Amino acid sequence: MIKYGLHGKLTATPGNGDKLAQILLEAAKLVATAQGCHLYLVSQDQNNNDAVWVTEVWDSKEDHDNSLNVAGVKELISQAMPLLNGRPEKGQELRVLGGLGV
Template sequence: MQNSVITKYGLHGKLTAQSGKGDELAEILLQAADLLKSAKGCHLYVISKDQQTAENVWVYEVWDSKEDHDNSLQVAGVRELIGKAMPILAGQPEKGMEFTVLGGTGLN
């Protein structure tokens, strides 16, 4: 049986909150995940907390394309959530790791 390759755009990044603000940052990102459920091209937007450092929050995303990802900033409410998150970050967000998703469970 031959595997079919499905190419998608992926992004994995870490945001670090100020001391004691990790839960607040995670909640803001979970609100963003809720907004992105119906965003064009969004297959996965997962928020995780680091088990070793409570202020580190990870975002794992899979999109049809980088363009769809970039356009997600136009989804109603997303920019407002970014405005809430920025003041509680401990510095600028790190550039996420971009990658090409080739396939796997749950990707159509």
């Protein structure tokens, strides 16, 4: 039951963390119906409101990659990019072995 996981931090420009988080929450609604999506969790750092974490679990990396083609996702990416403080860092790829809710 090995799944593909991705965990990454996106940092917004000062004062834009809430806007970035809202865009990512909209993305979560869109990809919730994508093939292979088990989890798309958006979290905000308690010590830095401009740091937003995204944790994803998919059946495969291919399913994750295909989620970028879900209607509306590319538009949300284009809204989020100007809010970022620099280029997004590559997320940490994980081999999800199991657990509650997976």
